[in-house]
Amino acid sequence: MTCGARLALPDLRVEDTLCRNILIYGNCRYEDQGCTFNHDQNKNSSQSEFPKKAFNVDSPSFTPSSQAQGAAKKSTLSSQAANAAPFTPRGVGTPNLQQTAEASVFNPAAIREFTPQNYDIANTATNGVPQENGIFNDPFTTLGSIGAALPAAGQYNLYASDHSALATPGAQFYPQHGTYPAGPLQPPNYHLYQPYDTYRQDLQPWQRATYDFFMPAKMREELQKKMFATQQVMPNSGLPQLERWHSLFPLDTHNRKNTSSFGYPSWVYKAQNSRTGRYYALRRLEGYRLTNEKAILTVMKEWKKIRSANIVTVHEVFTTREFGDSSLIFAFDYHPLSKTLQESHLQPVHGNRYRAPSSVPENVIWGYICQITNALKTIHSSKLAARCLEPSKIIISDNNRIRLSACSILDVVQFESNTKSVQELQQEDLVKFGKLILSLTTNTLPAHLNNIPAALESLGAKYSANLKDAVAWLVTPPNPGEPKSIEHFISGIATHMTTFFDLALQDNDEKQFHLARELENGRAARIMMKLMTIVERGELGGAQAWSETGDRYQLKLFRDYVFHRVDADGKPNLSIGHMLSCLNKLDAAIDEMVVLTSRDNETVFVLTYRELKQMFDRAFNELVKHSKTGAPGANN
């Protein structure tokens, strides 16, 4: 063997290469199990020094002759030596010299110390920080995986007592780490109450509990009034029961037979549908005799498709003789406690003294204009016309929200007599719209609005020029061959439309906020109802005083602790915060301790909410088992 040969081919056989486990850990547990690398550090150190090998004085072939020197030099610079890749320990980044020869021997999959499991080249540096053996876990990556691991909506019921269903869809909720033991899978603790806002410093302590946990009193009052109005019945009203409608309740505020709107006297009743149980507003046209069945079919086919936040939806039209005449009935959506624009703004106020109606503020008028524009946009784009745009046929509910309440009626009633095209009727809609606004701004009933130019002129004194221009544009009939359109009008009032849109979104945000609170209250009500089904129950399945024995006794003491607390003087403690927090802790089954004392102070139980919850679930499940039908939604 020549010196050159030794230089060119450094000894890189497997058995001479120091095993990396020796290098890193000091030993290799595969040494006796077939690892073919060198496990003798001394041997390695004597042989792995590349320069030592190259200029080994023991080399038998070293000959100090010129030729030999030349040969030696030549050997030193042989092409093989030049091409030999430098030996660099793996891990620094350059390819391993032995990769072809040792590929089958040095198997990263078999020798785990070298290649950690789940090692993913793509994750070696996340956000610039390397993940070493999975020890470092980038929070941003984790957040992403939480989102991906959460079950899709509808798959998982947060209120279910048993969250094991989460195990499969949420298995990746807490990503597994090589270094951390895998914890139990669990959803975030949504069960603990976390009110949104903290702006309550200016409230008295007695106000806080209500403010923190419930919707504003005014909102609650309005909703309750609406529910009350919806449920109202009039047993001796003398009103008939229709084929599929019952509990008719008159909504008219006067009994004048007014034929000005439809050519027939009309009456409005609240009624409940026997099939769906829903409430509707039935508008009856007294004495109308239907001559053409097609009228209802054709008109309803188009109007049933109309959906707009500013139009009362019409559901069906039918005739009846139950009122003792032949009547035509339109079934509309019912909006409890609505008033017409006429009732709200155009009727004198009766108090101690007669007062003329006060003028409507400009911002309210713009709100109405935007909403009616929205309704007309929907109607006109469906190739229909509103036709009935009168203050007495537009209803107003809370927050100046208005809806056209008599659409489709004139289309049915004048199905055969109408000679105008839809385009003409749409042009009329715009003029009627202008007159309606003029009527509201001048506090004049439309029937008394005889001098439109004078009325328009008077607008300037109370309202902006912008409003006056908008009304003037609407009431002015179109030039022949130049029809006006609602789209033209929209472009003219675009700024007011966006202002209104913004207010509507703000209103929506506020309602969402209150809805979130009510979600929590619904949960409290549910757990309270379940608790009440258990405590104080007498006999169950043959067991006398079932609720006084076993786990149920502790639940009864818990009920006392939550609802019957007294202060040091024996006075009742009525803190809603305490009640809600205890119920939520029970629902969340947390590990906090609770001390329950019997009424005679003889027995004290110290247990966690988690244990209480288990007792609670056991007791309730027993009830469910004994109930005939099971409990619908019992686990919800």
Ligand SMILES: Nc1ncnc2c1ncn2[C@@H]1O[C@H](COP(=O)(O)OP(=O)(O)OP(=O)(O)O)[C@@H](O)[C@H]1O
């Ligand atoms: N869809 C509805 N939902 C709830 N209430 C409604 C609905 N439609 C109308 N109303 C209410 O019914 C009552 C009577 O309405 P109507 O249109 O007959 O007014 P009116 O002033 O009596 O008109 P007219 O003099 O032409 O009969 C009004 O108070 C109105 O607010």
